[in-house]
Amino acid sequence: MSLLIVGSVALDTVKTPFGRHENILGGSAVHASVAASFFVPVNLVGVVGKDFSPAHITFLNQRGIDTQGLQIKEGKTFHWEGFYEFDLNQAHTLDTQLNVFAAFDPVIPDRYRSADFVFLANIDPDLQLKVLAQMQKPKMVLLDTMNFWIETKKAALLEVIKQVDVIVLNDAETRQLTGTPNLIAGAKALLAMGVKKVIIKKGEHGALLFEDGHYFAVPSFPLDKVVDPTGAGDSFAGSFIGYLAKTGDLSHNNLRKAIVIGSIVASYNVEDFSCDRMRTLTPKDIQHRFDELKKIVEFEATELERL
């Protein structure tokens, strides 16, 4: 089934304990689209400046990502510069230059409007509403956001939440948006806001899925070295929705699989800067960690009363 991803396209300068790289390919829509492209063709909507290398566009196209909806405007591409400390847990922003992204108008090309699956990656919730207004009748819309929009555009964000099927947030964003430190209570509060399914990403601690009457928790794939966490959440969300678009199956059991696949693809994405690890990743690699994670979480039934 068809998949549309709308979000940021960026040139990032990232420093981690494992190196510093300037103006590397990044942005929520890029990480998500590349991750989704392991499962289905992707239609990408975003904006870049004239400085955006044609080689990046070629890379995206070669991965089955349609860039007709990628606007190329006069000026410079959105630029984020940040670093991670030794613990790699939190991104520290050094510089944000919106550039052409400041005036981004997410015009959805006609042939993208019938998309069955839509991922509203992290951008201004007003723009996310604008995207939704252009869509015909998607089977599933997935929403991501960030602390900045929760702080500055909460009303618009709450409106988007009402219009989507699934929200994906990290643990800090969940606490911030719902005002509760308890993630289980927070997920219930999000469901009460009108979204049907809630996914909480917890980085090294895995991910949680909540929908009415169902709860799923999966630990993260164990990595003793994380090179660059940038884009982990986007590649999680992109591969999650990409797998769902591939299978067209929105049953709870298939959502569980999609969450695991999201965790696995994200676990690869953090092994190198930008989406460089994705360039050599194969379905066999994804299968390998999927099977490993399945073994990691298994435990046998027991009958305590008969001990």
Place this chain on the structure above:
Amino acid sequence: MSLLIVGSVALDTVKTPFGRHENILGGSAVHASVAASFFVPVNLVGVVGKDFSPAHITFLNQRGIDTQGLQIKEGKTFHWEGFYEFDLNQAHTLDTQLNVFAAFDPVIPDRYRSADFVFLANIDPDLQLKVLAQMQKPKMVLLDTMNFWIETKKAALLEVIKQVDVIVLNDAETRQLTGTPNLIAGAKALLAMGVKKVIIKKGEHGALLFEDGHYFAVPSFPLDKVVDPTGAGDSFAGSFIGYLAKTGDLSHNNLRKAIVIGSIVASYNVEDFSCDRMRTLTPKDIQHRFDELKKIVEFEATELERL
């Protein structure tokens, strides 16, 4: 098989968003012993003062906890006073009065010395070494500690680590003791210190088990209300080792079950102050959450290459 638990016995004053309780039964050996008592009789070694209510001793005895090794000394019982903020994640200490605990000499009664299973709950590592020197040939020794001993008695602690089979730490302690922010790398560093199995408790994020060639991860049981987290780690460790002592089975698969049981018993312990929830807990309750957690983590196999 026989189980010995050595640790602190305390009268705690605890404040959480759900109330404040003065001089309630607490301490690492108490929480651990009560949790273990769901599976096997327990021999407890600790020290209390003359102010320690006989009703507490009666409660312990009624749960199958032998208190011949509980020394009753002139003076007052170890007292900890603390509070938890709204997020319930971290205990803030207001007052610590060691009292009789300051001169604690863990003399192990003769008939306890042949214990098959030993839990060295959180006390001074020098005292833990003293306990080990009195034991005959335990099948398994489990070690707990805390940030204070990592800071002030690291050499003694490293010596204890070499002499035990399993160490149980929380995530912060793992990072502190190994100097690495990555828990997977930290667990490997702990194994390199000479311990055979490493368990990392992550509170709301579950628990991890590492042993040579094996890795297990389990999320915590979802609770939308935690009343008092005091003793969660001790009840985890106590029920973990209690279940192992009951079954006498140290296979990796049985360790996985024991970790899940530890998580489940801890999930009940935090539902009330002190170990009050344990007073009404039944094996059927433990079985219920065990089965629920098994469903929570399950996902189906899939063959990605055949999609």
